[in-house]
Every structure is written in C-alpha cells, then in structure tokens.
Amino acid sequence: xxxxxxxxxxxxxxxxxxxxxxxxxxxxxxxxxxxxxxxxxxxxxxxxxxxxxxxxxxxxxxxxxxxxxxxxxxxxxxxxxxxxxxxxxxxxxxxxxxxxxxxxxxxxxxxxxxxxxxxxxxxxxxxxxxxxxxxxxxxxxxxxxxxxxxxxxxxxxxxxxxxxxxxxxxxxxxxxxxxxxxxxxxxxxxxxxxxxxxxxxxxxxxxxxxx
Amino acid sequence: xxxxxxxxxxxxxxxxxxxxxxxxxxxxxxxxxxxxxxxxxxxxxxxxxxxxxxxxxxxxxxxxxxxxxxxxxxxxxxxxxxxxxxxxxxxxxxxxxxxxxxxxxxxxxxxxxxxxxxxxxxxxxxxxxxxxxxxxxxxxxxxxxxxxxxxxxxxxxxxxxxxxxxxxxxxxxxxxxxxxxxxxxxxxxxxxxxxxxxxxxxxxxxxxxxx
Amino acid sequence: xxxxxxxxxxxxxxxxxxxxxxxxxxxxxxxxxxxxxxxxxxxxxxxxxxxxxxxxxxxxxxxxxxxxxxxxxxxxxxxxxxxxxxxxxxxxxxxxxxxxxxxxxxxxxxxxxxxxxxxxxxxxxxxxxxxxxxxxxxxxxxxxxxxxxxxxxxxxxxxxxxxxxxxxxxxxxxxxxxxxxxxxxxxxxxxxxxxxxxxxxxxxxxxxxxx
Amino acid sequence: xxxxxxxxxxxxxxxxxxxxxxxxxxxxxxxxxxxxxxxxxxxxxxxxxxxxxxxxxxxxxxxxxxxxxxxxxxxxxxxxxxxxxxxxxxxxxxxxxxxxxxxxxxxxxxxxxxxxxxxxxxxxxxxxxxxxxxxxxxxxxxxxxxxxxxxxxxxxxxxxxxxxxxxxxxxxxxxxxxxxxxxxxxxxxxxxxxxxxxxxxxxxxxxxxxx
DNA sequence: CATGAATGAGACTTCATTCAT
DNA sequence: GATGAATGAAGTCTCATTCAT
Numbered sequence: 001x002x003x004x005x006x007x008x009x010x011x012x013x014x015x016x017x018x019x020x021x022x023x024x025x026x027x028x029x030x031x032x033x034x035x036x037x038x039x040x041x042x043x044x045x046x047x048x049x050x051x052x053x054x055x056x057x058x059x060x061x062x063x064x065x066x067x068x069x070x071x072x073x074x075x076x077x078x079x080x081x082x083x084x085x086x087x088x089x090x091x092x093x094x095x096x097x098x099x100x101x102x103x104x105x106x107x108x109x110x111x112x113x114x115x116x117x118x119x120x121x122x123x124x125x126x127x128x129x130x131x132x133x134x135x136x137x138x139x140x141x142x143x144x145x146x147x148x149x150x151x152x153x154x155x156x157x158x159x160x161x162x163x164x165x166x167x168x169x170x171x172x173x174x175x176x177x178x179x180x181x182x183x184x185x186x187x188x189x190x191x192x193x194x195x196x197x198x199x200x201x202x203x204x205x206x207x208x209x210x211x
Numbered sequence: 212x213x214x215x216x217x218x219x220x221x222x223x224x225x226x227x228x229x230x231x232x233x234x235x236x237x238x239x240x241x242x243x244x245x246x247x248x249x250x251x252x253x254x255x256x257x258x259x260x261x262x263x264x265x266x267x268x269x270x271x272x273x274x275x276x277x278x279x280x281x282x283x284x285x286x287x288x289x290x291x292x293x294x295x296x297x298x299x300x301x302x303x304x305x306x307x308x309x310x311x312x313x314x315x316x317x318x319x320x321x322x323x324x325x326x327x328x329x330x331x332x333x334x335x336x337x338x339x340x341x342x343x344x345x346x347x348x349x350x351x352x353x354x355x356x357x358x359x360x361x362x363x364x365x366x367x368x369x370x371x372x373x374x375x376x377x378x379x380x381x382x383x384x385x386x387x388x389x390x391x392x393x394x395x396x397x398x399x400x401x402x403x404x405x406x407x408x409x410x411x412x413x414x415x416x417x418x419x420x421x422x
Numbered sequence: 423x424x425x426x427x428x429x430x431x432x433x434x435x436x437x438x439x440x441x442x443x444x445x446x447x448x449x450x451x452x453x454x455x456x457x458x459x460x461x462x463x464x465x466x467x468x469x470x471x472x473x474x475x476x477x478x479x480x481x482x483x484x485x486x487x488x489x490x491x492x493x494x495x496x497x498x499x500x501x502x503x504x505x506x507x508x509x510x511x512x513x514x515x516x517x518x519x520x521x522x523x524x525x526x527x528x529x530x531x532x533x534x535x536x537x538x539x540x541x542x543x544x545x546x547x548x549x550x551x552x553x554x555x556x557x558x559x560x561x562x563x564x565x566x567x568x569x570x571x572x573x574x575x576x577x578x579x580x581x582x583x584x585x586x587x588x589x590x591x592x593x594x595x596x597x598x599x600x601x602x603x604x605x606x607x608x609x610x611x612x613x614x615x616x617x618x619x620x621x622x623x624x625x626x627x628x629x630x631x632x633x
Numbered sequence: 634x635x636x637x638x639x640x641x642x643x644x645x646x647x648x649x650x651x652x653x654x655x656x657x658x659x660x661x662x663x664x665x666x667x668x669x670x671x672x673x674x675x676x677x678x679x680x681x682x683x684x685x686x687x688x689x690x691x692x693x694x695x696x697x698x699x700x701x702x703x704x705x706x707x708x709x710x711x712x713x714x715x716x717x718x719x720x721x722x723x724x725x726x727x728x729x730x731x732x733x734x735x736x737x738x739x740x741x742x743x744x745x746x747x748x749x750x751x752x753x754x755x756x757x758x759x760x761x762x763x764x765x766x767x768x769x770x771x772x773x774x775x776x777x778x779x780x781x782x783x784x785x786x787x788x789x790x791x792x793x794x795x796x797x798x799x800x801x802x803x804x805x806x807x808x809x810x811x812x813x814x815x816x817x818x819x820x821x822x823x824x825x826x827x828x829x830x831x832x833x834x835x836x837x838x839x840x841x842x843x844x
Numbered sequence: 845c846a847t848g849a850a851t852g853a854g855a856c857t858t859c860a861t862t863c864a865t
Numbered sequence: 866g867a868t869g870a871a872t873g874a875a876g877t878c879t880c881a882t883t884c885a886t
Contacts, residue, residue: 009850010848010849011849047851048851053848
C-alpha cells in the first residue's frame with residue numbers, strides 16, 4: 001500500500017497570495033465577467049469552495065487583485081519619483097530605460113488591460129489607480145519638468161502634457177505587446193523604443209543652447 | 212425618394228445598423244461577457260427576439276460591431292495615409308491636429324477599450340484590427356518617416372518606433388479620457404497635446420539644420 | 423410527422439397564481455430552507471428559470487405565498503367577525519361549526535405550519551399574520567365576549583383568554599391533523615370536536631341563570 | 634468526587650449533552666435545513682470537526698436532540714399521569730396550574746416548533762413524539778375523563794375530545810408565546826389562562842348537580 | 845482527541861437562445 | 866416579420882462532511 005499523495009495540504013498563509021496571483025492571470029485574460037471561478041481555483045491549485053474561505057465574493061477577489069497588485073508597487077513608484085534628481089537631460093533616458101527593463105517582466109500588460117477593460121464596470125478601480133498610482137506619477141514627472149523649465153533647461157510648455165508625451169509611447173508599447181503581438185504582430189523592442197524616444201523627445205524639449 | 216416614403220418603412224433596412232450602434236455602446240461600456248442582449252435590444256428599440264432575425268448569436272453581433280465600425284473608417288484611414296505629401300515638418304502638425312479634432316467626436320475611446328479588453332477572448336478581433344487598420348497606419352507613417360530620412364529631413368532611427376512616438380501620446384490621451392476622466396480626473400486638451408507634441412517631438416526628430 | 427405537443431404555452435396571467443399555489447405546497451411541506459425551487463417549478467409546470475420571470479428571489483416567492491394566502495381570506499374573516507350578532511349562546515356553536523366545516527378543505531394546516539416553522543427566520547411573516555389576521559380575530563371574539571358579559575350573559579373573566587379557550591382546541595385539531603395523522607394517529611373529527619367544545623365550554627361560560 | 638477532579642476533565646463526558654443542548658437551540662430557531670453545523674458547534678463551544686466525533690451526520694444530531702429531549706421527560710409525564718387520583722374536579726385545576734408553571738421555563742415552545750416544522754421532513758420524529766409522549770398523555774387524560782364519567786362526575790362526551798379541549802388553549806398559549814410575542818404581541822399569562830380555563834371548562838364538563 | 849482548512853455536491857440565479865403567438 | 870414568455874445550461878455561492886495536522 002503505497003502512501004498516496006494527501007488529497008490536499010494546509011497552506012493557510014500561502015493561499016491568499018496564490019489565489020490572487022491566479023486571479024490576476026484569469027481576470028487579465030478574460031476580464032471580470034468572463035473569468036470563471038473554476039479556472040481561478042484550478043490555477044491556484046485549490047477547490048472552488050476554498051476560494052470562499054479567503055474571499056467573500058468574486059468581486060472581492062477582484063478587489064484583492066487590484067489592490068494587492070498596485071499597493072506593493074506604489075512604494076517603488078514613489079521611491080523612483082522621489083529619487084529623481086540631477087539634470088533633466090540625464091533623468092529622462094535613465095527613467096525610460098528603467099521602464100523598458102521593468103515592463104517586460106512585470107504584469108504591466110495584464111494590469112493595464114484590466115483597468116481599461118473594467119473601468120466602466122468598476123469605477124472605484126479606475127479611481128483607485130488614478131489616485132494612487134497614475135496621478136502621483138504624472139505629477140512627479142510634471143514637477144520635474146516644471147523645475148527644469150524654471151532652471152532654464154526645458155522650453156516652455158504644459159508640464160502635464162510633457163508627461164503624456166514622455167509616457168505615451170511606452171504605454172503604446174505595452175498595449176501593443178499585450179494586444180497585437182499574441183496575434184502575430186512584430187514585437188516591440190522596449191529598450192530601443194526607450195532609447196530613441198529619450199533621445200528625440202529630449203532633443204525637442206531642451207532649450208537649444210542646453211542641448 | 213422625395214415623397215410617399217413613410218419614415219417607418221425604412222426601419223426594416225435600418226435595423227441592422229441600429230442594432231450595431233446600440234451594441235457598440237453596450238459592448239464598449241460593459242465588455243463582451245457583461246453585455247446583455249436585453250440591453251442592446253432595448254437601446255436599439257427592438258425586442259430581444261428581433262436581434263435573432265438579423266444575427267445568429269451574440270458573438271455574431273459582436274463581429275458585426277467590430278467589422279462595421281472599422282470598415283467604413285478604413286477608406287478614410289487609407290485616404291489620409293495616401294494623401295500625405297509635402298515636407299515631413301508640415302505633415303506632422305497637420306495630422307496630429309486632425310486626430311485631435313476627430314478623436315473627441317468619434318467612438319475612438321469605446322473602440323480602443325473593446326479591442327484592448329476583448330483581444331484575448333477574441334483573437335480574430337485583434338488580428339483584424341491589426342491587419343486592417345493599425346498596421347497600415349504604422350506602415351504608412353513609418354514610410355513617410357523613412358522617406359523623410361532619405362531626403363535628409365529626419366535624423367536616423369527606426370521608422371516604426373517613430374510611429375509609436377508620434378501616436379503614443381494621443382493614444383494615452385484617448386485612454387485617459389475613457390478611463391480616468393469619468394472618475395474625476397482632469398480632462399485632456401487634445402488640441403493642446405497635439406500642438407505641443409508636434410512641436411517638441413518634431414524639433415527633436417528633424418535634422419538640426421532643417422529646423 | 424405527428425404534430426407534437428408544443429414545448430410550452432404562454433400563460434402570462436395564470437402563471438403567478440400557479441406558482442404561488444405550488445410554492446405553498448412545497449413551503450408547507452418542507453419549510454423555507456428545505457424547499458427546492460426545482461420542486462416548486464415542477465409542480466407549477468414551468469421551468470426553473472420561469473419562476474424568475476415573475477419573482478425576483480426565492481424569498482420573494484415566499485412572501486407572495488404568505489401575502490396572497492392571507493389577503494383574500496381577510497375579507498372573509500372580517501365579514502364573519504362583523505356579522506356576529508344575536509345571543510352569545512347561539513353564536514359560539516355556529517362559529518365553531520363553520521370553522522369545523524371550513525378547516526378540512528382549506529390550507530389551514532400548511533399555513534399554520536409555515537407560520538410556526540418560519541416565524542424566527544422571517545419575523546415580518548409572523549408580524550403580518552398577527553396584525554392582519556390573528557389579532558383582529560382575537561379582538562373581535564374578545565369584543566363579543568365582553569359585550570355578552572355586559573349584557574349579563576357570560577360570567578366574569580378575561581375576554582382575551584376566553585378567545586384562547588374557544589380557539590385553542592380547534593388549533594390543536596389542525597396541528598394534530600397536520601402532524602400526527604400522516605404518521606398513523608387517529609384522525610380528528612372536527613365536527614364532533616366543534617359540537618362538544620361549543621356545548622361544554624359554553625355551559626361553563628354562561629351565567630348559571632342564563633343556561 | 635470531592636477533590637482533585639479538575640473541571641475540564643468532565644468535558645469529555647459532557648460534550649454530547651452540550652452539543653445536544655446547543656443543537657436544540659439552533660434547530661428550534663432555524664429549523665433543520667436552515668440550521669448550520671457551524672452555529673451548533675460555536676454554541677456548544679467545540680470545533681465543527683468535533684461534532685463528528687460524537688455524531689455521524691447532521692440528521693444524527695437532530696435525532697439525538699429529539700430523543701434526548703423527550704426521553705427524560707417521559708418519566709415525568711407518566712408519573713404525573715399515573716399519579717392522578719381523587720375527584721376529577723380537583724385534578725383539572727392542579728394539572729393545568731402545573732403546566733402553567735412548567736411551560737414558561739421549559740423548552741416547550743422550541744420543541745413544539747421543531748415537531749410542527751419538521752414533521753413532514755422527518756416522519757419518524759412525529760411518530761416518535763406521538764407514540765411516546767402525546768398519545769400516552771391523551772390516553773391518560775381520556776382515561777381519567779372516562780373514569781369520572783363512569784363515576785357520574787362528568788357529563789357524556791368523547792373523552793379524547795375532552796382531552797383536546799383541556800389541552801388546546803395551553804398549546805395555543807405556547808405557540809402564541811413562541812410565534813407572536815417576539816414580534817410585539819401582548820404576552821400570555823399562563824397562570825391566568827390555566828385558572829380561567831380550569832374553572833370555565835370544568836363548570837361545563839361537570840354534571841350539573843356535581844358543580 | 846481536537847481542530848479547522850479543504851472539498852465537492854448541490855442550491856439559487858442569470859441570460860443567450862428558442863418558439864408559440 | 867416581430868414579440869416576449871419560456872427554456873435550460875452554466876455560473877456563483879453554501880455548507881455538510883472529510884482529513885491533514
């Protein structure tokens with residue numbers, strides 16, 4: 001009588017994280033409504049009923065995914081933002097290069113998809129992301145631009161729009177990778193995009209003498 | 212055509228278009244899975260059963276929405292692309308300004324949302340859009356960049372990435388308007404964004420002498 | 423190709439009553455929690471989904487059962503109560519005999535069972551019955567007793583307790599029939615019970631001279 | 634017995650009784666189907682799993698409740714019944730007064746509720762109660778009535794129906810307290826009910842000369 | 845013995861689809 | 866053609882029961 005595998009194992013502490021990880025995958029792939037709890041449970045390696053030991057409803061799991069996926073990154077985001085110093089001309093290439101390095105190995109794609117796809121069905125989700133992550137970033141970048149303008153490094157212009165200009169192409173790269181690459185589109189080289197964008201946009205933003 | 216044609220006689224032929232219009236709204240708001248045929252029927256002003264006189268399944272309606280929303284615009288897109296001529300430095304501001312004018316009154320936001328949200332559930336959808344709309348645009352823009360580079364107007368760099376750089380901020384604006392403005396974020400001024408982006412990016416792209 | 427039975431038939435107006443009737447049966451037999459919508463649907467001759475065309479939730483159906491079972495009888499009850507006149511000694515035998523005739527062919531048993539069984543889980547139910555049906559009856563009977571006492575027909579005593587004394591044995595009969603007869607207990611002869619109870623209790627209640 | 638017996642050592646033997654007590658509460662409040670084992674375990678102060686050390690299934694616990702709640706009272710009931718002697722006119726007030734004293738502090742309400750509510754779902758329950766408790770009582774009372782009739786104390790009439798007449802109002806009082814008092818109805822004074830009922834019904838039952 | 849995390853069958857509920865009218 | 870009542874498969878959620886600890 002070979003000792004069989006136990007049918008299950010107690011993992012009280014590890015479960016929530018496993019469930020959230022599985023749920024992020026499924027919600028990102030399918031969207032909230034099309035996601036099946038069966039699938040989440042299967043990927044988390046638990047039974048359907050076990051989900052309800054840790055979360056009360058499907059929506060609850062969704063909120064957990066949203067919050068737990070942002071929150072730990074918020075510190076990073078703020079640290080990065082606060083850590084900016086030095087000449088604007090040096091900053092932009094560094095930051096974009098960092099993004100280019102981080103993006104491909106982070107769940108940025110799935111997260112963006114979730115936010116975009118479910119913003120109407122879950123407005124709190126959009127508000128949370130806006131307030132906690134996006135707006136701080138935009139304001140930080142805008143502040144750096146404004147400071148650089150004050151120092152005479154950067155030419156006149158709306159700092160917030162400059163933030164859009166800096167980030168937009170990277171966002172487009174993320175969506176491209178998420179949406180079109182899986183159906184055969186040519187992949188984006190984030191490193192190259194970051195380098196070229198830093199170089200060209202910066203050249204256009206800096207005061208001519210400063211270049 | 213001038214007389215005797217009672218209005219409601221046209222309904223029969225108009226129905227599919229009305230259904231598709233209603234469906235675009237609902238799919239864009241809710242996503243495919245969360246969209247209810249009841250709701251689509253209600254907004255189209257028909258009974259639920261009537262949908263099945265024109266379409267076989269919910270997915271069918273979705274495909275109709277996707278196709279009929281792209282197809283008529285494809286001609287425009289191609290015309291715009293083919294119509295590009297003149298100096299690159301003149302072209303960019305014009306094109307971005309046009310986009311800025313068109314975007315706010317087009318269903319660009321909903322469409323982007325649908326594509327992003329349902330790309331995994333309906334890969335054909337992503338492929339269709341890529342092949343028919345996005346890739347042609349990117350290639351056209353890339354071609355114009357390459358031509359400008361050949362003429363010595365634009366500095367060296369990957370033309371496709373330049374396309375990303377040009378379009379990215381506008382895309383970001385669209386998503387911002389779609390996702391964050393409804394929950395209280397400050398709106399984007401597309402005109403200003405287009406103007407500033409054209410100016411700065413162009414300044415960075417053009418050969419220094421050409422500026 | 424024989425023309426088969428249609429799979430179903432439209433019965434929009436008749437459905438709610440049929441559902442409520444089926445539900446009364448099932449709720450009375452099983453109690454709220456143990457009642458299965460499957461069973462209710464089957465007995466009402468509809469699909470499970472059809473229940474939701476007419477009622478929003480299981481609880482909704484339960485409320486409909488409760489209300490629609492009382493309400494139509496309330497008029498009768500009040501009419502009977504208001505119609506009481508004449509000497510108390512004539513009234514009691516008549517009323518009890520009427521009850522004895524009505525009870526066996528009414529859903530009195532199931533209703534009592536439902537109220538008793540679910541009073542804790544659905545306090546509104548108990549309150550509704552108390553306020554709308556039981557209390558009015560008790561007060562009416564109490565009032566008749568008090569009037570008879572004032573006329574010197576009935577001896578002193580709490581009129582409300584007299585109401586309990588009059589009704590109690592009939593209630594016990596109802597519960598006996600509901601609970602014990604199905605498992606083999608000897609049935610109750612309501613007519614005989616009513617007759618004997620009217621006779622004996624009345625004899626005890628009336629003033630000695632009046633007898 | 635006096636010393637060294639640590640309190641908690643007794644727990645092991647006390648457990649089944651504690652579980653049954655908790656279960657009686659919960660089953661009486663909710664009914665069998667709506668009762669949660671979680672709740673029973675909580676009120677008994679044990680874990681859910683522990684229930685299964687003493688009972689095999691939920692139904693098992695229910696049976697234990699039913700049996701252990703009746704059985705110990707059966708002796709009392711029989712003792713009371715067998716102890717009846719003397720004149721019928723003296724007996725009735727005594728017995729009813731005893732009931733009035735015992736009822737309020739016994740779980741009579743919950744038990745009646747359980748029996749009424751679950752009689753269809755658990756016919757054995759109804760049969761058990763009928764055979765072991767109710768029928769003996771009815772027969773004893775009926776026997777006493779018959780004996781009194783034989784002695785010429787009580788007028789003619791079906792002895793079993795007399796038993797219904799005697800007990801019915803008290804039963805109605807129990808149900809009133811159980812069902813309507815919690816939702817605001819005026820409470821029943823069992824003492825007064827017993828006194829008045831004994832007096833009036835007896836007056837009606839006794840042979841005129843005997844009064 | 846005791847716990848309580850984990851299971852899985854089964855309940856209520858939703859909604860795309862069908863079809864009598 | 867058009868309607869909307871009706872269906873039934875499938876999804877979320879509950880909870881008696883089991884079993885690793």
